[in-house]
Amino acid sequence: MPIKIPSDLPAYDVLTREGVMVMSEEQAARQDIRPLKIALLNLMPKKIQTETQFARLIGATPLQIEFSLIRMSDHESKTTSTEHMEEFYHPFKEVKDQKFDGLIITGAPIEHLDFGDVTYWDELREVFEWTQTNVHSTFGVCWGAMAMINHFHGVQKHLLEHKAFGCFRHRNLAPASPFLRGFSDDLVVPVSRWTEIRQPELDAKPALTTLLSSDEVGPCLVEDPQHRALYVFNHFExxxxxxxxxxxxxxxNGTAVNVPVNYYPDDDPSRTPLNRWRGHAHLLYGNWISEIYGTTPYDIERIGLESSDLRG
Structure with missing residues (x-):
């Protein structure tokens, strides 16, 4: 939880620069306790597996969170039962009048398609615009992140000759970022994608800041304060x-694929893989939830009407 100190105390700026979570008395006075409303727009085919993975991470804080599941309005899942979808998921068109403290947009196994060829692309672009008025902070994941960064900044995804597949070492480029509070200087992150975002194209966008990156598979985590968004291209979850x-x-299926890099002990698929990213996964999503808690308006209807800076 944040430490509450006066905003004009010299320690406030010092601790802020060091990445320590602080809250001014003015911020604290605006907030009472209420459940945080976090939604998951689940684009993955294995709905239950994906919703469980994210619920595990966002539910690991001492805060009360109201978790909602959203789907694209006219897209029918072919791999999850109709009963499950009807009971637990709300089509976007039914929730678009609501406001949420946080939204996670997952990846989808459609990397080979141009964005405009995705059947629900028009509605997804509507979702992206909707986040600017109805969501306090959005977390795009893998293809969802690539789609969102393309929509807002025109950054392109590029096809890879070979799938980036395995556990790759990443560098912490912004240790003072509140989203990386507690992170090691380097860490292992699971990667599974046929496309990439290229760092020079991110560098050409001053509004974007790369927080985590890998020499082997490129940028991993990017902050977009202007749109109150984070984009992660790999799979902490x-x-x-x-x-x-x-x-x-x-x-x-006979698909040509390499053994996941640095995943199985001695790269032997007959051995049980070890999880070496779980702690950083909890840190990342816990930090995201903490930032939401510390900055979202108490009156949820004020979302979209107050400061556009997530930490402002």
Whole structure:
């Protein structure tokens, strides 16, 4: 939880620069306790697996969170039962009048398609615009992040010759960022994608800041304060065996795919993989929730009407 000190105390600026979570008396006076409303726009085919992964991470804080599941209005899931979708998911058109403290937009296995060829692209662009008036902070993940950064900044995704697949070392480029509070200087992150975002194209956008990056697979986590958004192109949320499930599936289907890099002990698929990213996954999403808690208006109807800076 944040430390509450006067905003004009010299320690306030010092601690802020160091990445320590502080809250001014003015901020604290605006807030009472209420449940945070966090929604998941789930674009993944394995709905239940994905919703569980994210619920595990955002539910690991001492805060009370109201978790909602959203789907695209006219897109029908072919891999999750109709009963599950009807009971637990709300089409976007039914929630667009609501406001949320946070929204996670997942990836989708459609990287090979141009954005405009995605059947629900027009509605997804409507979602992106809706976040600017109805969501305090948005977290785009993998393809969802690539789509959102393309919509707001025109940054392109690029096809890879070979799938980026495995656990890759990443560098912490912004240790003082509140989103990286508690992070190591370097860390392992699961990666599973056929496309990439290129750092020089991010550098050409002054509004964007890269927080985590890998020499092997490029940028991982990007902050977009102007749109109150984070974009992560890799998969902190993955379970220990998610990469194994993907590898086994592709191998059984005859798809040409390499053994996930640095995932199995001694790169031996017959051995049980070890989870080396779980702690940083909890830190990342816990930090995101903490930032939302410390900055979102108590009156949820004020979302979209107050400062556009997530930390302002």
């Amino acid at each position: 993955y379970d220990s065996d998610t990469l194994k499930q993907e590898y086994d599936r592709d191998a059984q």
